[in-house]
Structures are given as C-alpha cells and as structure tokens.
Amino acid sequence: MSAQAAEKDLAVVIGLEVHVQLETATKIFCGCSTDAADGEEPNSRTCPTCLGLPGSLPVLNEAAVEAAVKIAKALDAEIPERTTFHRKNYYYPDLPKNFQLTQYDAPICADGELEISVEGMRRTIGITRAHLEEDPGSLEHVGGGIDTADYTLVDYNRAGTPLVEIVTEPDFRSPAETRAFLAKLEEVLEYLGVFDPERDGSLRVDANISMVSGDAVAEDGRIDERALSAANRTEVKNISSHKGAEKALAYEVTRQRNAIRRGREIEQETRHWDEARGITVSMRTKEAEKDYRYFREADLPPLAVSGWRDRIPIPELPDARRERFREEYGLDAESASKLTSTKEVADFFEDVAAEFDPDLAATWVADNLLGELHYRDMEITDVTDRLEEFTRLIELVDAEEVTVKNAEEVLLRTMLDEGLAPDEIVDREELGKTEGEAVAAAVTEAIEEHPEAVEDYHAGEGGAINFLVGQVMQKTGGSADPGDVNQLLRDRLDG
Ligand SMILES: Nc1ncnc2c1ncn2[C@@H]1O[C@H](COP(=O)(O)OP(=O)(O)OP(=O)(O)O)[C@@H](O)[C@H]1O
Numbered sequence: 001m002s003a004q005a006a007e008k009d010l011a012v013v014i015g016l017e018v019h020v021q022l023e024t025a026t027k028i029f030c031g032c033s034t035d036a037a038d039g040e041e042p043n044s045r046t047c048p049t050c051l052g053l054p055g056s057l058p059v060l061n062e063a064a065v066e067a068a069v070k071i072a073k074a075l076d077a078e079i080p081e082r083t084t085f086h087r088k089n090y091y092y093p094d095l096p097k098n099f100q101l102t103q104y105d106a107p108i109c110a111d112g113e114l115e116i117s118v119e120g121m122r123r124t125i126g127i128t129r130a131h132l133e134e135d136p137g138s139l140e141h142v143g144g145g146i147d148t149a150d151y152t153l154v155d156y157n158r159a160g161t162p163l164v165e166i167v168t169e170p171d172f173r174s175p176a177e178t179r180a181f182l183a184k185l186e187e188v189l190e191y192l193g194v195f196d197p198e199r200d201g202s203l204r205v206d207a208n209i210s211m212v213s214g215d216a217v218a219e220d221g222r223i224d225e226r227a228l229s230a231a232n233r234t235e236v237k238n239i240s241s242h243k244g245a246e247k248a249l250a251y252e253v254t255r256q257r258n259a260i261r262r263g264r265e266i267e268q269e270t271r272h273w274d275e276a277r278g279i280t281v282s283m284r285t286k287e288a289e290k291d292y293r294y295f296r297e298a299d300l301p302p303l304a305v306s307g308w309r310d311r312i313p314i315p316e317l318p319d320a321r322r323e324r325f326r327e328e329y330g331l332d333a334e335s336a337s338k339l340t341s342t343k344e345v346a347d348f349f350e351d352v353a354a355e356f357d358p359d360l361a362a363t364w365v366a367d368n369l370l371g372e373l374h375y376r377d378m379e380i381t382d383v384t385d386r387l388e389e390f391t392r393l394i395e396l397v398d399a400e401e402v403t404v405k406n407a408e409e410v411l412l413r414t415m416l417d418e419g420l421a422p423d424e425i426v427d428r429e430e431l432g433k434t435e436g437e438a439v440a441a442a443v444t445e446a447i448e449e450h451p452e453a454v455e456d457y458h459a460g461e462g463g464a465i466n467f468l469v470g471q472v473m474q475k476t477g478g479s480a481d482p483g484d485v486n487q488l489l490r491d492r493l494d495g
C-alpha cells in the first residue's frame with residue numbers, strides 16, 4: 001500500500017479518560033475542606049493524611065461513594081459486590097505520598113454507556129469503567145510554561161479532592177464526537193448534583209488517540225481488537241474544556257496524519273495540550289501499567305457496595321425529561337430542550353406549568369425569563385426563590401390586568417433589576433391597564449389631531465388605521481390593548 005493510499009484509508013480512534021471532581025464538603029480520605037480551589041492560602045487546607053505524613057490513615061468519605069454510585073446508575077453501569085482501593089505508584093511532586101490512592105481491578109463502576117447525538121446521528125459510547133481516586137495537588141509553573149518555567153510551586157489544597165475517573169471505550173470516530181460526549185456527560189453530572197461546572201478544573205480530560213487502517217473498522221463502527229492494541233496511541237493531557245478536547249484532538253489528527261504520510265512511526269507517548277499556542281507538545285514516553293506497581297491499599301478494607309444501588313435514588317435524567325416534557329406538555333423540541341437545559345430550569349418550569357396553561361408557562365419561562373436572565377448574566381438559581389412573584393406576574397397578564405408588552409418590558413425587567421415584587425411595580429409605574437375612559441379620550445384626540453389619516457382610512461388605505469393605533473398607544477403609554485384600540489377606532493370612524 002502506498003503511503004498516500006494508507007493515509008486516505010486511515011480511521012481516527014479516540015478514547016477518553018474524564019476526571020470529574022465530586023462536589024463533596026470534605027476530601028475523599030480526610031476531613032479537610034474541598035473549598036481549596038477557590039483562592040485559599042496555598043497549603044492551608046491540608047492535614048497529615050492528605051499530606052501523606054507517616055502514620056496517617058485514610059478514612060473513606062461516604063458522600064464520595066454515594067456520588068460515584070449515582071454516576072454508575074446514570075451511566076447504566078454495573079456496581080460490583082465489593083470495591084477495593086489500590087496504590088498507584090509514581091514519583092511526581094504533585095503527590096506527597098509518591099502514590100495515588102485509586103482503584104484498580106474492582107472499580108465502583110463498570111461496563112456502562114452514554115448515548116450522544118452528533119449532527120442528528122445517534123451514537124452509543126461505551127463506558128469501560130469509572131473509579132474513585134484522590135486528586136493530586138496542583139503545580140504552579142513560575143516564569144514560563146510546564147516545559148520552560150524557572151521554578152515550580154506546589155499547593156496541596158487540592159490533594160485529596162474526590163475524583164471519579166470515567167474511562168470510555170475507544171468508540172469516538174472524530175474530535176466533534178468527544179465534544180458532544182463531554183457536553184452530555186456534564187449535563188448528566190449536573191442533574192445528579194455531584195459536580196460543579198463553575199469550579200476551575202472540575203472536569204479534566206486525557207484524550208487517547210491513534211490511527212488505524214480503514215480495513216479494521218467493522219460495519220457497526222467497532223474496531224478490530226488486534227488493530228486497536230497494535231496501534232500506537234498518544235495520550236493528550238491538560239485538557240479542561242469540551243472545546244479544548246475538540247481542538248487538541250483536531251491538532252493531533254493532523255499531526256498524526258502528516259507523520260504517517262511522511263512514512264514516520266507514531267510514538268506511543270504522553271503529550272501536553274498547550275491551550276495558548278493551540279498545539280500539543282511531547283512530554284514523555286507513555287508509562288506502561290507495570291511501571292505503576294499497583295498494589296492493594298491495606299489501610300482501606302474492601303467496601304461491600306452492591307446494595308447501595310437501591311438505597312441511593314437518582315433524579316430523572318435530561319433525555320428522559322425532555323421526552324416527557326414533549327409528551328406531557330405538548331412542547332416542541334426546541335422549547336423542551338431549553339426548558340431542560342439544567343435541572344433547576346426544568347423544576348422551575350414544572351412549578352409554573354402546574355398553575356397555568358403549559359404553552360403560556362413555556363413562553364414565559366423559556367422565552368421571556370431565560371432571555372432576560374441570560375442578558376443579565378444571571379442564572380435560574382438567582383430567581384428560584386422568587387417563583388411566587390413570577391407566577392403572580394403571569395397571573396396579572398393572564399387576567400389581562402397588565403398588557404403583555406408591559407409585563408415583558410417593564411414588569412419582568414424591573415423585577416430582575418430592582419428585586420421588586422410585581423404588584424409594587426404595577427403601582428409605581430401605573431401599569432394597570434388604562435381604564436376605558438382614558439383610552440376613549442386618547443382615541444378622540446388621535447382622530448382630531450390627524451384628519452389626514454382619517455381621510456386616508458376612508459379612502460381605503462390599510463396603513464392609516466395602524467398609524468392611528470400607534471398614536472393612541474403612545475398617548476396611553478403602551479398600557480392599552482392594541483387589539484381593543486383598533487376595534488374602538490374602527491367603531492368610531494365607521495359609525
Ligand atoms: N488504539 C487506541 N486509540 C485510541 N484510544 C485508545 C486506544 N486503545 C485504548 N484507547 C483508550 O485509552 C484509554 C485507556 O485508559 P486507561 O485509564 O485504561 O489506561 P491508561 O491511559 O494507560 O492509564 P492512566 O490512567 O495511567 O493514564 C481508554 O479511554 C481507551 O478507550
């Protein structure tokens with residue numbers, strides 16, 4: 001096969017290892033706070049256990065195990081009878097003990113899946129396993145990047161933060177698929193309430209990528225096992241966003257294709273994603289598993305965990321909820337998707353929909369409220385405790401006590417900007433619909449002030465009535481109902 005033909009037939013193979021920081025109050029093996037990442041004094045959130053001092057002993061955090069069980073259930077995975085912990089030995093300054101407490105042959109979660117949709121195509125990504133482990137400390141490279149710094153500082157505040165590492169099968173066929181997967185995974189984790197996406201570094205990805213011959217791809221998209229293990233893969237580290245994953249992998253695809261075109265071997269190695277430069281840089285040859293000298297952590301007994309599955313409930317997940325919203329409330333795909341973007345939005349919508357017609361509730365939550373919140377850089381969680389006020393607003397519109405226009409442009413905006421309740425704003429801004437008399441007076445005025453428009457109207461010019469409606473609306477400060485005004489004008493002009 002010529003080099004060119006080989007290049008043309010290459011298939012991209014990608015598998016991800018996703019590290020998720022679990023949102024627990026304390027660390028996984030000690031009682032230190034996990035607030036560490038948020039600007040605390042370096043090394044202030046530490047104790048003998050997370051510093052790995054001699055004689056200290058780990059105690060497993062129940063909340064971290066519960067979070068992992070929720071993740072296993074959401075990924076439709078198996079939870080074993082017993083789960084155990086191992087030491088993974090390596091020497092690097094982010095690990096004070098020179099080993100990381102992690103799981104090896106009995107992880108808490110195995111054999112799951114997550115469905116994604118890319119450009120309308122549904123794909124199922126296999127989840128090989130997910131295991132609990134401790135986050136290492138963080139390094140600050142001073143005076144340059146990881147490969148050029150003058151010196152490096154270490155902060156162990158992060159050391160011991162609970163992580164779940166989710167390892168996928170090498171099922172991705174393109175960088176775009178990894179982005180869709182990470183977005184979907186993050187959505188699920190947020191619904192489960194085990195993860196805070198706002199936290200710096202709460203989701204970190206290692207992306208493994210190789211090229212195999214197109215012949216190795218079976219009909220169903222699976223790749224021949226032998227081709228997989230024969231292919232040299234690179235593992236790209238330091239990816240911290242969905243977009244970052246897509247970009248780093250797109251770079252790697254090009255780099256590997258070019259190398260193969262020039263007849264060069266792909267090295268099996270670990271590479272570093274340099275976000276600023278938009279390139280990956282070689283760091284070291286990839287460790288083999290035997291390098292880690294895994295052995296059982298004798299200080300942590302095996303945990304009988306299979307019974308936890310029934311004890312720990314999980315909420316309805318985003319896909320199921322979207323589907324139910326369409327059926328139960330008759331929403332279109334777009335509204336259903338907007339209204340399930342986070343669990344909090346979906347809960348808020350359902351509370352509103354319990355009081356009103358679902359269409360009305362959907363318009364007010366999906367279009368008006370979310371739009372105004374977005375414009376102000378606010379979240380639904382900023383208004384969840386104002387549900388009652390928001391329903392009062394819709395009630396005012398529904399009872400035709402204020403016009404839709406005023407409710408949207410004055411009421412809602414003032415509620416958000418000034419934190420006032422709807423009735424207070426109605427009083428202050430005199431938004432109550434203009435009484436019949438005031439509207440009638442404005443109609444008379446408009447007719448008297450614009451004889452030319454009246455003439456045009458009688459001559460059959462369609463635009464004239466709209467002009468007059470506009471005049472009346474202006475005189476009443478927008479508080480009259482345009483449909484009513486239109487009818488009033490016609491009655492007067494025709495009569
Ligand atoms: N040929 C391949 N091309 C691309 N990805 C692959 C290939 N073979 C395996 N992978 C992926 O590599 C990842 C292996 O992750 P795993 O954590 O099991 O091992 P590791 O990377 O060797 O260990 P470590 O946790 O120390 O990085 C999986 O996501 C898997 O899908």
Ligand SMILES: [Mg+2]
Binds near residue numbers: 017165167
């Ligand atoms: Mg791994």
Ligand SMILES: [Mg+2]
Binds near residue numbers: 206235
């Ligand atoms: Mg790896």
